[in-house]
Amino acid sequence: MKCLIAGNNVKILARAIHSLAKIGDELHIEPSENGLALKTVNSSKSAYGDYRFHLPFFLSFSCISENTVNPNDGEELVIKCKLPMKSILSVFRSIGNLEKSVENCSISLPVLEALLIIEFKCKHGIKKLFNLRYFETTAVDAQFVRDGYASQFTCSSRFYSEALLSFHSSIIEVTWSLAADQVHISNYLDDELDPSKCVRTEITLGKQEFDQFNVVNSTKLTFCLKELRAILGFAESLNLVLVCRMDQAGEPVLFSLEQDDLFSADFLMATLVPTNPSANTPRSGITVSHRDLVSNRGTPAPVPPLRNQSARSTRSADSRFVIPTTPQQSTTSMQRSNASEHCSRLNSLSLLDPHPVPLGTDLGLDSEEEAELDDFAPMPPAKRARARYIFQRCLKSTQETNLSVRSMEVFVPPSDSED
Template identity: 25%
Template sequence: MNCIVPAQNMKILSKAINALAKVGDEIYLEADEEKLTFTTLNMSKTVCSQCSFMKSFFSSYFVETKDSPGSAASTTCKLFMKSVLPLFKGNLEKKLEFLKVEYEKESDFILLKMKYKYDQIMMIHKLRLMDSETLSVGITPNSGVNNLCGNSSLFTQILSMFNLSDSEITLEIMNSRLVARNFYVGGATNPKLMRVEVKLSAGEFLIFDVKNNTNINFALRPLRTVISFAENFNLPIGLNFDSGGKPLTFLMKHPTFNLHFIVSTLNPNRDLQSSMASTSLPASTQRNNNLHISIEDQQALANENWDEFDLQNNQNNSFISMMNRASSTRSDVDGVVAVEKPNTLKKMNSLNLDDPHLKTNGDQYRDDADVISQSSDSPRDKRMKLIFSRCYEPTIVEPDLGKVYVGNSDSE
């Protein structure tokens, strides 16, 4: 392969390679008798970009034919994008006189010879090739039934309505209008996202041929790259698609070259139904039932010895029942039931509160409003009383009442 790019076409070649560099890290070169094609693919294989330069784009173009009869003349090789991109920075159309590309079959290198206008300088770049591979894209740019075409200024105005942080765009295409949104109806909402919706009529496009109404969702980054390239050369942008979930193609055509991006899309309606069907209501209900107990309390309940707790409650209940039988026996002897309750309270207040048998339940005999029934406790109440047991402990000690620790500072 031997071709020469004149200085007036260096800007087109430079912008095309920089646009391809925003998609993939590897660039494929394929040359036949009619055109030279650059192709790249991103890592996730969701965006494919291809730029073809016709034979008329070059001042000199020659490709060696194959020896076997009946086979098309084609030369393929693959390069690292990082090795090619630094050579096409700056205003090369003002510096270079021409660029010559030389490649021989079965070679491990490709030569790029740059002839500068001043001082007759010839700079030769020798780039090592990667493993020889051929990238075939099974999707043609005009495979869809729907076709849209508009000026680059129209798409620039649409893109200016959206934020730089927006990563996706949803298009709702109907027979008479197009609606562009940065969200899809019924999807998950982001409270920090400013919703944008732009409505365009069919008359604002150069071509508006829609056979089937559809909704498509795709990434905004390839569209930004396409608009940036089209603005430099005032090219119209065409959209070719079928329906949501099938590839979308951005087309830019010129008599000497063409560039197209093939982007994968999503169907918002289908994705919404699948996400709603996967929602589990029992899981959310189970999660809400545990909101009133903290993680520390749950760990404490799991590590607690409930057998010892039940044994302690049984001892306290037997002591209280014994005291109740003693008070009932005394009331039967005296024959007066109404007078026995205050006498019983006096006797309970005279007990020693330091007794370990009464330390837990000493507050039950001080006030009838604080009495907690021991016989009708459920397991849940027992756990709660164990956790909040310190809430029922006395906060005032009677011997400390009336004791003066610091005297009055005033003499009066």
């Protein structure tokens, strides 16, 4: 394969490579009779990107690689290869410099060297040559048909970018809820997360805001936002129109764009199959009063029962929260209430010594109940009571009289004066 690209189209090629680098780690190069295809797949095989540059995009194009191994062999070779994305990004790193300095770019895939040769012809007769090692591979294709989707709507890429500015960069997945007259976009919240502790972002796009709008099935689709931002980054730089095609939850969503006869692009992304259809229903509003927020936080959610547990484990789990009332435990609870009342009085008024329960006192509990109570950490004493206990002697009005008084006996008499 050998092709020559004009300087104005080099920046388009560079932007396409940058957008694919945000999706996958390897770049697949597949020349054909109709042009050059650049493809990538992410590591989880949930996103696929494909740029197809047609013949008018090039100044000259030949998909047949020069057979330098056997020059007399008449067999035509079409090489399909892949190379790491980091190596190709080192060539097209700065798009601004390429636009200012590069006049044309030639790309070739000779058979003998097994290298991808990229040559930049810059201003003032400067030439830059890059040799990148590649690996031969089979073709990478995704099975989809553009006309096989029920719902389709078209809008400018800038409109999508402005709509997604409301979503934080840390958001991983978004949910698109399709209706007959609108598209509702919201960040996806996992079922395991507490909605009261998460930020909910929602935006509604009316039917009149799209260039074309045709929604057949009202459904919800959840997919990754990272790949969508990569698509919009390329489309917005060229002010292109983005076509979105969707069917139903669990089936892939397709984003497509094209510019005249120069190139076209397709991005296929997998959608999440919702386990609970009512988990991600759009809410009536995003405004929550402070009173409702406090009431929601104050009411704890019920703890779901554990699965595959025996009756004994269930009884032991319940006994942590509900302890049977026996006469001995009633006495213990009265002692605890009296102790708590004594501590409260001590913290507020009294300066008397605290009377802790002796370690050897029998509380009248069974061995199993004592083991359960050991699991809970004891409550630390109040700071004020502890301070008064430590500085007890300093707070007393009089000193104790039973302390030993130092002896006033003089063992060494004072020395004589100098005179």
